[in-house]
Amino acid sequence: MPRNGRPRRTAPPSCRLPARGHLPAARAAEQALPAGRGTRPGDAPEPGRRSEQAFITGILTSREDFERARAWGVADAADYDDYLLDTAELLTEAHRTFEVVRARMFHPVDFEEFCLLHRLDPAEPAARDRYLVNPPLQTQLLPYQGEDLAGDFVPRLVRARESGLTLRHVDLLLDGGLYGREQRRVRDAYQRGAEVLRRILVGAGFGVYEFRCTVEAPGGRLEAAARVLHWEDGVVRINDEDLDLVCAVLCAGLARELPGAALLHGSQGAAADCGEYREVAWAWGSGGQDWTPAPGAAVLSGIAAAPGYSLGTVC
Structure with a gap:
């Protein structure tokens, strides 16, 4: 139910993907992501029954990132505090509705570079969907299991981005052998x-x-x-x-x-x-x-x- 009787505002982009066993979410998304904006948890059919799809969202982790991303229509909350409350509601609803809920830090600089590399318009929802499930960045995705958003989960998202960049560096040093470890x-x-x-x-x-x-x-x-x-x-x-x-x-x-x-x-x-x-x-x-x-x-x-x-x- 919306807080204070107002309609829910838009949180960062989200997408709903078919669950595929232990297939990494980003890889599954690459094969199954719809072309348009991702579906919100409230659109899931059959209330009371958890969907077998994975829900993925991006979260802005600082006031500076929030202000920078507003130009792209990522969120329309009045301020960052309101944005966090809306996002917490979104995650809570998603956790009730979907078997798998994952999130990653929505980093404006990373997003701009991604759009430039792939010649995408950052104001287009489809560009944000592609950024969220970009396979090389799948190590930045964290499962959400009902943690407190601001106190625990947001700092973990920041660390996950930093860790993801380090893992990419390690993978390059090992000639792409880190994840498969076939070598x-x-x-x-x-x-x-x-x-x-x-x-x-x-x-x-x-x-x-x-x-x-x-x-x-x-x-x-x-x-x-x-x-x-x-x-x-x-x-x-x-x-x-x-x-x-x-x-x-x-x-x-x-x-x-x-x-x-x-x-x-x-x-x-x-x-x-x-x-x-x-x-x-x-x-x-x-x-x-x-x-x-x-x-x-x-x-x-x-x-x-x-x-x-x-x-x-x-x-």
Whole structure:
């Protein structure tokens, strides 16, 4: 029901696509996207029954982006706060109606460049639909599962765009081998990178941490970060998109034998230890082949860290 009795205004462009098993949404969209404006959730047939189609939308993540996009008719809300409320309603309705709801950051500069490259009019709804489901940017899509929009989901969308650009860089370094990992050297390097991360996290024990890693690569430094919750029962929780990025950056360093550095810092401890916690920070380095404890005290991302533990001692 519209707020304050007024009709719902237009949120960023959205489209409705047939669900195709585990086929990435952007790839499915490339084959199934209608030529006109995407369908809104309220247009779905048979109320009360969740559609087997995927709903995809773009979200403006700052006031500056909102003002810039108004010229293209992307949204007609009076201001950014109103826009966020309208978009939250749209996502809530979509989550009730569709099996799959995904979103990505609607970045005005990226959109302008996309339209210039493909000779599209940015004011045309079809141009926005094509931008949303552009296959090379499918890594920027995140599933929406009812999260708070402004407090949690919008910051994740911003990180997903940044991560998506890094993943594209990694894929280029690996000659297009990251996503399929058909190349044996890439597959082996990805597994080795994942094992490096596993040993670092297992060795740290219970606690709340942030993991950061960098790799010095042609074309610019690769960076990745992930917030880690290591519970007393041994379960480790990391956002999927952060985990994918960290493993990809570690993979690139090992596959191309590029130097890198890694840092794990946070609060070590658990409630089972009578609530005793201690601040820790450890650093590791790589010459391109193996990850070993930093040779001495190090400062990474402005954080002082002691040499990490030997990963060979962690099962």
